[in-house]
Amino acid sequence: MAFTAMVGARIRRREDPRLITGRATYVDDVRQVGTVYAAFVRSPYGHAKITSIDTSAAKGDPHVLAVYTGEDLHHAHNLKASLPVAHKMPDLKTPPHYVLALDEVRVIGEAVAIVVADSPYTARDAAEKVVVEYDELPAVVDTEKAAAGPPYVHESLGTNVAFTMPFSAGDPDKAFAEADVVVKQRIVNQRVAPVPIEPRSMVANYDAGMQQLTLYSATQIPHLLRTQLAIVLGLPENKIRAIAPEVGGGFGAKLNVYAEEVVVSWVAMQLERPVKYIETRSECFQAMIHGRDQIDDLEIAAKNDGTITGLRLKITANMGAYHQLLTPVVPTLTLLMAHGCYKFENIQAEVVGVFTNTMSTDAYRGAGRPEATFFIERAIDMVAQRLKLDPADVRRKNFIANSAFPHTTATGLTYDSGDYETTMDKALALADYTGLRKRQEELRKQGRYLGIGLSTYVEVCGMGPSAAMPAAGWDSATIRIEPTGSITVLTGVSPHGQGQETTFAQIVADELGVPIDQISVIHGDTDKVQYGVGTFGSRGTAVGGAALKLAIDTIQAKAIKIAAHQWEANPDDLEYRDGKIQVKGDPSKTMSTPEAGFLAFMGDNLPPGLEPGLDATRRFEPPNFVFPFGTHICVVEVDAQSGQVEVVKYFAVDDCGRLINPMIAGGQVHGGIAQGLSQALFEEVVYDDRGQLLTGTLMDYAIPHAEQVPHYELDHTVTPTTVNPLGIKGIGEAGTIGSTPAVANAVIDALAPFGVVHIDMPLKPEKLWAAMQAKPTNGSVQ
Amino acid sequence: MIPAAFDYVRATSVEDAIRLLEQHGDDAKLLAGGHSLIPMMKLRLAAPAVLIDIAGIPQLDGIRVSGNRVTIGALTKHAALAASDDLRKNAGALYDAANDLGDPQVRNRGTIGGASAHGDPSADYPAVLQALEATFTLTGKSGRRELRAADFFRGMFDTALDPHEVLTQIAFDAAPNSAYVKFHHPASHYAVVGVAAALTLSGGKIGSARVAITGIGDSAFRASGVEAALQGVTASDEAAVRAACAGAARGVTARSDTFASASYRTAMADVFAARAVTRAASSR
């Protein structure tokens, strides 16, 4: 068999045939004998005291096995634990977050009781028979109002402010005093809903004989979920098995430990029956975490030539009613990335986290970095507009120079590698930027409004060094050479759409010289796979793939010892070349990895002192984050009569270091752009003043249909990192981070002749139409 | 997403459906394509005790053109309307609307009768069928009656159908110069504003115009002021058409939602009315 390089090839995803032919197993496909079904009774109020709960009618229903309230769990059963929040903030206020509400509800959709019945239908019917009486309390949903004073979401705290974090670097006062221009803008980064196709789904079973709890859950983090279940339920961790089968989209929303996961597990233990709960879309809108929701007040100081000298920033972040797993961490990431790919040194900032009567915000694709990229990329455009400079030139002027890497930023991160200018130039050429600007000018004369938006982003991912993470940041991989030559890979990351069953097999195929169909990649089951941290923060390949590379190194070293013993050679004289073992520089005699594996299995002809078997488990502790970057260019036309936006063209040149599979990387970029573009144009979670959710269905909350997204023209540059042995960076979130500002900048650029400087997202037709009622000028502003 | 329990019966004919409606009383609902009723049941906004499935009744399906008259069975699916060459030539407005409604799944199940009987204030056909001045045939125990579109659509989710009647067919005169244009809600893809226009033209000038608008008020309505103003306007004169379409929703109480305010909806009525007229005037 001729050796062909797999890494770098556009191999089709091996997981897709089962996914697209309906042969995959999602949580709802898990069928177990005797399964019963849960339904939750949820708060219809944004804020209320629970005055009474009458479960008698539901309990009297012959289809019902059990009904439990918060009171039952807390008092009768002593399940007092609060849901976890991972953070390293000394002054964070952490009010209790019980799995079923006790006395008070603080957000619409908060779970008040659980009903278990013999079918999903009877469970839902019985849930309607639980009579809960409430005394509605004043609610607060506006972040700034909540920060200012009562009503309080948690009365006992006497404040809605969960934390404040001041920050200063350089000499911002001097930068502002000496500035030629100062641009000030309040930018609202609106609340959005993750909307995975598969909502939260779980089935728990308790094997009383083995005293083992098994929880199948649509989660991104089976091991962390197991650990937290052990703590909350007070069970030995080795008696819990968490399984993430196929997961239908996570986007960070399944990087969590949800009340429902705890309650359903606990109920399964009480009933000793499998208990299944698949939430409805309406529940998903209410009770799955939301993303973004920040108010970013910024002031940016610049010189007349476009050099940016300083930033003042106040980030007011809506936490929602309770902390979920990473709620307070998200806005701190915004601060860390506040200066994007630019080199200014003077920053004064404050982050304020605020409780409101809304669903918790948490990590949603990009988690804190999209917010930073959004305001800094908007700010650059505003500086360009004010100074009548080309936005591309202002970016060029302020980029961190290639010679400056690794570059330590004012916020204390060390950017690993970058080449921002080359990537931008490639995107400008791909888009024919000069031609576009000419066309824009011509069309404006005809009363047509073309807009061109740039976004030159950098983001922090490959989460991350354990010291810088709220919990462990490493990950793990095991490789086993099976006696008959196939290879089993167990990865601690828990991919759910990112394609590592393919990309990890590509890496192993090249390094260990085995056809890809001999390699199987297993993940997502805590009883099969060694502890791993999971998939989020674009870490799967940058951390989990790096651990895999370490395991390959260990396998190769041992296989070389085995070959050396057979050949009576010195191991130091042997090498792996094209996936096989040979004497250095001499391909005439080779040994394959499976051959070495078979010898290791037989065990009767091994070098003295060498253990039999050919397998390895390794862990990679990343010494730093990685910092992928790129340039996105969006071209829109805004209809002056209606304000409707047509996305005419979209170009993205991304750099995530070495590419293992350009097709899969491109797929991540496609999905990312769709989500980021959608935030710019369509999405917004809206609560009314009493905390009622006004956008609780897909009839009101817009996620794009196929015809609402453009064709994407993609390219890339390759600037490897030295942070991991593969030279790769993450690409899972880059598309989302890069696209939102590109689209918003394009729309606002289209409206420049109307004197528009900024409009908050979503850039709905009505807002644009209203702005276009002004008399257009030749394009010069203010 | 999980409806309350209900019984299901299948009607074999219109008479059978009427008999079943009488038998089961007010708790019964007819089921055609199910694409409005079942979503409401899943959200528990509707909880009929009995569904009477009329989808299998053969006589109610199909498009017939005879002379100048177009007759459409109430169970004709959106997809059939969207694929009909007869309709493209004879009733461009309905053809446009059927092609721009929902997605393939919705078009393959939903029916023109259901879409009319539901009375949704953001649905497309109520505007189209008013601009076409369609006649609705309603069949009940005591026989049939015919209603003009303007009398059929009464208000939000409200039509002239009696609880024990079946809408059996919809008919109208051919309107070769007709069109429908729509401003889609980005989430539901229903009409934020939808305008149907049917014109008669002679020598490039508009003779008579019928313009109906959906999405704005509690129910679709005829823009009579616009209709009058369009008379005699040169159809290719965009500025004149726009001027005639000003104030298209005057006097109508417009709705607001998280996507579009009442005043914006009202302003868009003018814009989309002009576009509908321009499209209706262009040959297909």
Ligand SMILES: Cc1cc2nc3c(=O)[nH]c(=O)nc-3n(C[C@H](O)[C@H](O)[C@H](O)COP(=O)(O)OP(=O)(O)OC[C@H]3O[C@@H](n4cnc5c(N)ncnc54)[C@H](O)[C@@H]3O)c2cc1C
């Ligand atoms: C995702 C989605 C998108 C959609 N988008 C659009 C859109 O863009 N524009 C639009 O206009 N519509 C849209 N619809 C609605 C669609 O057109 C439905 O098909 C239509 O509203 C109902 O028709 P149906 O045959 O499905 O009726 P059903 O849902 O079966 O019935 C609706 C109501 O009409 C009654 N009914 C049905 N047939 C008769 C009859 N012959 N006589 C008396 N009463 C009857 C029923 O009892 C019920 O009350 C959408 C629907 C969905 C699910």
